[in-house]
Amino acid sequence: MSQPFRLNKEGLINRNKKIYFTFNGKKLFGYEGDTIASALIANGIHLVGRSFKYHRPRGFFGAGVEEPNAKLQVEFNGHSEPNVNATEMELVEGLSATSQNCWPSVNFDVGAINNFLKMFFPAGFYYKTFMWPKSFWYKIYEPFIRKAAGLGVASIEKDKERYEHKFEYCDLLVTGSGPSGLASAYAAAKNGAKVILAEDKPRFGGTLLTDDVSIDNLSGKDWAEKIITELKSMPNVTVKNRSQVFGYYDHNMLVMFERVSDHLEKKSKFTPRQRLWYIRAKETILSTGSIERPIVFGNNDTPGIFLSAAAKEYMKVYGVLVGKKPLIFTNNDSAYETALEFKKNNVEPIILDTREEHSSELIDEAKSKGIDIRFSHGVIVANGYKKVKSAKIGKLNKDKNSFEKIETVDCDCICVSGFWTPSVHLASQSGNKLKYEEKIDAFIPDKKKQHETSVGAANGSFTLEESLKHGFENGSNLSAKITETKTEISIPNVNEKKYGAHDKFWCMPLPKNENPKRFVDFQNDVSVSDIEIALREGYRSIEHVKRYTTLGMATDQGRTSNLNGLQLVSNIENKIVPEVGHTTFRPPFTPITIGTIVGREVGMEYMPTRKTPMHEWHEKNNAVFVDAGAWKRPRYYKEGNETLFEASKREAKNVRENVGICDVTTLGKIDIKGPDAAEFLNRVYTNAWMKLPIGKARYGLMLREDGIVMDDGTTTRISENHYHMTTTTAQAANVLSHLEYYLQIVWPELNVNVVSTTEQWAGAAIAGPKSRDMLSKLYPDLDVSNEALPFMGYKEAEFFGVPSRIFRISFSGELAYEINVKSDHGMFMWEKMMEVGKEFGNQPYGTEALSTLRIEMGHVAGPELDGRTIPSDVSLNGLVSKKKDFIGKNSLGREAFNVESRQKIVGLIPIDRKSSIPEGSHIVQDQNAKLPNPKLGHVSSSCWSVENNNPFSLAIMKDGKNMIGKKFFAVSPLKNKSIEVEVISSHYVDPEGKRVRS
Amino acid sequence: MLYIKCPYCGLRAQKEFSYGGDATVKRPNINEEVSSEDWDNFVYMRKSPRGKHIELWQHIAGCRQWIKVQRDTATHEIFQTAKVTEEIR
Numbered sequence A: 001m002s003q004p005f006r007l008n009k010e011g012l013i014n015r016n017k018k019i020y021f022t023f024n025g026k027k028l029f030g031y032e033g034d035t036i037a038s039a040l041i042a043n044g045i046h047l048v049g050r051s052f053k054y055h056r057p058r059g060f061f062g063a064g065v066e067e068p069n070a071k072l073q074v075e076f077n078g079h080s081e082p083n084v085n086a087t088e089m090e091l092v093e094g095l096s097a098t099s100q101n102c103w104p105s106v107n108f109d110v111g112a113i114n115n116f117l118k119m120f121f122p123a124g125f126y127y128k129t130f131m132w133p134k135s136f137w138y139k140i141y142e143p144f145i146r147k148a149a150g151l152g153v154a155s156i157e158k159d160k161e162r163y164e165h166k167f168e169y170c171d172l173l174v175t176g177s178g179p180s181g182l183a184s185a186y187a188a189a190k191n192g193a194k195v196i197l198a199e200d201k202p203r204f205g206g207t208l209l210t211d212d213v214s215i216d217n218l219s220g221k222d223w224a225e226k227i228i229t230e231l232k233s234m235p236n237v238t239v240k241n242r243s244q245v246f247g248y249y250d251h252n253m254l255v256m257f258e259r260v261s262d263h264l265e266k267k268s269k270f271t272p273r274q275r276l277w278y279i280r281a282k283e284t285i286l287s288t289g290s291i292e293r294p295i296v297f298g299n300n301d302t303p304g305i306f307l308s309a310a311a312k313e314y315m316k317v318y319g320v321l322v323g324k325k326p327l328i329f330t331n332n333d334s335a336y337e338t339a340l341e342f343k344k345n346n347v348e349p350i351i352l353d354t355r356e357e358h359s360s361e362l363i364d365e366a367k368s369k370g371i372d373i374r375f376s377h378g379v380i381v382a383n384g385y386k387k388v389k390s391a392k393i394g395k396l397n398k399d400k401n402s403f404e405k406i407e408t409v410d411c412d413c414i415c416v417s418g419f420w421t422p423s424v425h426l427a428s429q430s431g432n433k434l435k436y437e438e439k440i441d442a443f444i445p446d447k448k449k450q451h452e453t454s455v456g457a458a459n460g461s462f463t464l465e466e467s468l469k470h471g472f473e474n475g476s477n478l479s480a481k482i483t484e485t486k487t488e489i490s491i492p493n494v495n496e497k498k499y500g501a502h503d504k505f506w507c508m509p510l511p512k513n514e515n516p517k518r519f520v521d522f523q524n525d526v527s528v529s530d531i532e533i534a535l536r537e538g539y540r541s542i543e544h545v546k547r548y549t550t551l552g553m554a555t556d557q558g559r560t561s562n563l564n565g566l567q568l569v570s571n572i573e574n575k576i577v578p579e580v581g582h583t584t585f586r587p588p589f590t591p592i593t594i595g596t597i598v599g600r601e602v603g604m605e606y607m608p609t610r611k612t613p614m615h616e617w618h619e620k621n622n623a624v625f626v627d628a629g630a631w632k633r634p635r636y637y638k639e640g641n642e643t644l645f646e647a648s649k650r651e652a653k654n655v656r657e658n659v660g661i662c663d664v665t666t667l668g669k670i671d672i673k674g675p676d677a678a679e680f681l682n683r684v685y686t687n688a689w690m691k692l693p694i695g696k697a698r699y700g701l702m703l704r705e706d707g708i709v710m711d712d713g714t715t716t717r718i719s720e721n722h723y724h725m726t727t728t729t730a731q732a733a734n735v736l737s738h739l740e741y742y743l744q745i746v747w748p749e750l751n752v753n754v755v756s757t758t759e760q761w762a763g764a765a766i767a768g769p770k771s772r773d774m775l776s777k778l779y780p781d782l783d784v785s786n787e788a789l790p791f792m793g794y795k796e797a798e799f800f801g802v803p804s805r806i807f808r809i810s811f812s813g814e815l816a817y818e819i820n821v822k823s824d825h826g827m828f829m830w831e832k833m834m835e836v837g838k839e840f841g842n843q844p845y846g847t848e849a850l851s852t853l854r855i856e857m858g859h860v861a862g863p864e865l866d867g868r869t870i871p872s873d874v875s876l877n878g879l880v881s882k883k884k885d886f887i888g889k890n891s892l893g894r895e896a897f898n899v900e901s902r903q904k905i906v907g908l909i910p911i912d913r914k915s916s917i918p919e920g921s922h923i924v925q926d927q928n929a930k931l932p933n934p935k936l937g938h939v940s941s942s943c944w945s946v947e948n949n950n951p952f953s954l955a956i957m958k959d960g961k962n963m964i965g966k967k968f969f970a971v972s973p974l975k976n977k978s979i980e981v982e983v984i985s986s987h988y989v990d991p992e993g994k995r996v997r998s
Numbered sequence B: 001m002l003y004i005k006c007p008y009c010g011l012r013a014q015k016e017f018s019y020g021g022d023a024t025v026k027r028p029n030i031n032e033e034v035s036s037e038d039w040d041n042f043v044y045m046r047k048s049p050r051g052k053h054i055e056l057w058q059h060i061a062g063c064r065q066w067i068k069v070q071r072d073t074a075t076h077e078i079f080q081t082a083k084v085t086e087e088i089r
């Protein structure tokens, strides 16, 4: 196996290590340090994909992030990734790459028929064609567009890789390790600043690796290596390659995407694949360089056409020739360096320069080396379908709008240069408005909005001398302000070639009767004629032109197309570019993987898991858990083959007949202390709190200021100035913030402290007619009689030697108690209860039985207190004091809250006493009425009443109390059910509440 | 992500805070008569200015103090932060 386009010596690759990979099934090799692109070009492969819309053959165009075409599906390290930039992805052993957007193969693609039907695919084609009729959208148009527009295929396999997030703080973040970035980082590091230097590519140095320059008598590459080595040795500097700073967010936070191990053949289990860095920088140097832009000409998307700097990079970094018969098509001097590099490697280029004959250092050098230079010339159209074979070139007239002479020359590649565009993406993201710089026909950063400073080519300075000077100066000055240290650094001597002026020429005219496609945006297949159509159809704003034509909207963000698009619009509109303006740059600068964004927050780590101290017991005893916020709560304890329905019925019935215990640790608990605690509670709750005796609990209701119920729970007076508040599991955090708000902001004069104690206590409810008997066994020395410990009573006592709190409160409607012990004693308490409770028929019960018990008693919970109900809606107006003021009281007088027909809580039972009513069902008068069928209410909670052995539901219904005795339908389109129901009282069992007091 | 200076803890990431709305709204005094209009203004009516806005944030994952933040709603620039007992002008 030989590599026909690999040079013998050049390049920075490791020729001692071959790496084998496959492309479209064919086994090939490259060397360590190759990208997929450089390895394929070395093997003479240029056709790698088909274009988005017309399925035209496409090859490589760039050598890095600017690449618009070469997006491959790549399988490596056991996973498959779509849309991988072949020019960025490093070769790794066993990698397998395939072309995208083609069927059945890249060489023979059926979709290419679109190319011959291109008159039917003009700008706005999708908008115009797929608009009508609407019913066609989902079944016909959308699948068609999806298939036609397919990029790669996302893997449906579970991603086994590890991704990490990292938070970092620094004085100076430098984004890019070209000359200006290295100089900035170096100067700042010497001032003692904490510096992070980020380089997107594997190799540091940027253009220093490819430009023919010297600094202090070292080659650019050697100087870069020297500086990097020194930076790496400094403890205050972090140097990162393969790391793209892709987003500039508020308050100088930048986000960086690090490819940690994609290039590694083997890695340890815990090495992440990629890492996302959130970097808060005091100052940021944007040394992101510039990207060469093309000149637009006919069939300029043919494989074998490259940016001229990319062709140079392939030679100098990878030792690869992009062709052996190159045409260099340029409007400026930089492409001459590419020509000279070809010449150095014994390849004879022809230079077509759109400028009139003139002289400059580089032109003179090219002339002296005998290179064929043709001034006032340009490429009109490239010939060849899957690869460039020849080009029709023309000699331009003085006005450069027609040709004096046209001829065809043979070539196997065309290297094009239309001058340089500063990479201002990050500056723009930071809020910088950008300004148009006439001298370079491009935008550069304007007044800074955050702490960002653009240097070097990113700021429009294209000479090495200037870049280094700006780098050293800015790095030094910015860091000196932070570290208050300034170390003098002498700016090195630079030897570089001077460029002459570039030609403000960006698009080749066409001879009469010729109409080849001239692409502006390769990735989205937007041609000159598409932009002309958009303007002809009346689109004026550049933002509209962009969306109509999709110019610059592909994953390459128009890096090589934006300015040419703007030039075209401004030419047609007869405006200057700054009047046309530019579209907005948005993060991410390059596509990043979803895995990186997600980081470690997957599976079990998606959110924290809160377990009660009794969790292990529940697990061992076949609990089926349910998520309650972050908590895991037993939903039911499965015995044998029981279903949820059977188990919860058994558990609830046992509470009604014997006794059951329930883990209630998850209830929110707030400790309230201070001389004004009673006054505070009196303002927070709707009912009266000034006279609650020590050792008593009270049920309380709290509202928002708009009168809507916020939460309910019991609060117990532990001692003179000490209260223990409970909240619902769901509202615990909100209630604490709510209390803190009033104490800190509204009533700071109240001397009260609140603190969450949810985690400090383990709680178990003992409920059922036999609960007192069981309690007396648990506390043999305590008088637990109804007189000594009445309903809403409270006692502190030792529970088999550990301190505990006993509350006589009930959620189930039965005689019940809640015992709290310190969390560490939770398991001990639970196991003791199970042991002691045996003789009373005690069984544990889960949240499903708990719901059943409270629903049939008509106790409201989350589904009723849903942020739309006021106290009287849910029969809690008895708890609303008329005598005192409290949070939300003034809102309760609102007219809408007091109309007769206002919604009220009711109970529902099915007429057939069998069909359970789905939660969320709508209550309607006539199940067959024409839509929209007037909705009279909704079903909030449903259960199987164990007391009456039939279904029962709670509902919130318009004019509810007056509906009792009437019949309606509960309709659930979701479950496709309609059940005839009768409205009854919401208190289905023990309406007088005798049991809790028994 | 904003970078908010808690007057008690120092500069912290926005992640640690939760937003609490307009800080200039004053609740009518408890136990005092209030007109429906004043009450409605307190509960519902908020300005939504473009530009400087004094607002409440709570340092929930830190010291749990409610604080005042003067922020530009268009640019997110934070001009000043203060304890709730302090004035922002």
Ligand SMILES: [Zn+2]
Residues within 6 Å of the ligand: B006, B007, B008, B009, B010, B059, B062, B063, B064, B065
């Ligand atoms: Zn704080």
